[in-house]
Amino acid sequence: MEQHALRHLIHSVASAVIAHAEQLTALDQAIGDGDHGINMKRGCEAVLADLDRLAAHALPAALKATGTVLVMKVGGASGPLYGTLFMTMGKELPEAPSHADVVRAFGAAIEAVRKLGKSDAGQKTLLDVLLPVHAELAAGAQDFATRLPRRAAEAAEATVPMKAIRGRASFLGERSIGHMDPGARSAALMVAALCAALAPEDKP
Numbered sequence: 086m087e088q089h090a091l092r093h094l095i096h097s098v099a100s101a102v103i104a105h106a107e108q109l110t111a112l113d114q115a116i117g118d119g120d121h122g123i124n125m126k127r128g129c130e131a132v133l134a135d136l137d138r139l140a141a142h143a144l145p146a147a148l149k150a151t152g153t154v155l156v157m158k159v160g161g162a163s164g165p166l167y168g169t170l171f172m173t174m175g176k177e178l179p180e181a182p183s184h185a186d187v188v189r190a191f192g193a194a195i196e197a198v199r200k201l202g203k204s205d206a207g208q209k210t211l212l213d214v215l216l217p218v219h220a221e222l223a224a225g226a227q228d229f230a231t232r233l234p235r236r237a238a239e240a241a242e243a244t245v246p247m248k249a250i251r252g253r254a255s256f257l258g259e260r261s262i263g264h265m266d267p268g269a270r271s272a273a274l275m276v277a278a279l280c281a282a283l284a285p286e287d288k289p
């Protein structure tokens with residue numbers, strides 16, 4: 086990936102998260118401690134502040150470096166989880182990945198998140214977006230820019246009736262039912278921004 090395209094990609098994803106910080110915080114106020122938007126905004130602002138350095142790398146090293154910034158700056162439960170997602174993608178992807186490479190690397194990255202969080206599908210976490218998006222991606226590359234964000238939005242919506250089994254929201258037990266998981270929402274936002282930036286008609 087060319088440097089300006091990579092820069093556009095990182096910038097788009099970080100900016101989308103920052104633009105939705107208040108919404109993420111509101112979701113976390115309902116079933117957590119109300120810091121998810123603040124955490125993610127802090128991490129993404131650090132990514133933007135470091136954009137020149139991050140985008141100067143080839144794709145794998147850029148992903149690893151971005152993951153490291155997220156681990157250091159986001160904090161909370163989500164920082165190490167998102168950091169691990171990006172760092173593992175960086176470790177697993179070649180410099181010019183094929184669709185099959187992306188499917189495999191994304192799968193490995195989700196597996197690393199699952200191990201770290203001791204979590205799985207159906208527990209009302211960001212995995213409930215990442216796993217279905219991975220399945221949708223594995224089904225084929227065509228029209229990914231419309232299919233993946235749609236699947237991500239549906240999957241985030243599907244966390245509303247779930248009872249939280251992991252993370253702070255699990256302390257609420259049954260009372261976690263009826264609210265969208267904040268991490269699921271931030272994951273869906275990132276998928277949408279990533280796809281928009283990679284969409285053929287949006288190439289810078």
Ligand code: ADP
Nearest residue numbers: 121124161162163202204210211251252267268
């Ligand atoms: P904290 O819960 O420490 O306040 P954040 O508010 O930033 O951290 O992030 C909360 C989000 O992190 C949750 O909405 C959920 O999606 C995700 N999360 C928390 N714990 C886990 C876990 N064990 N496995 C997967 N995701 C988790």
Ligand code: MG
Nearest residue numbers: 117118120121
């Ligand atoms: Mg929180």
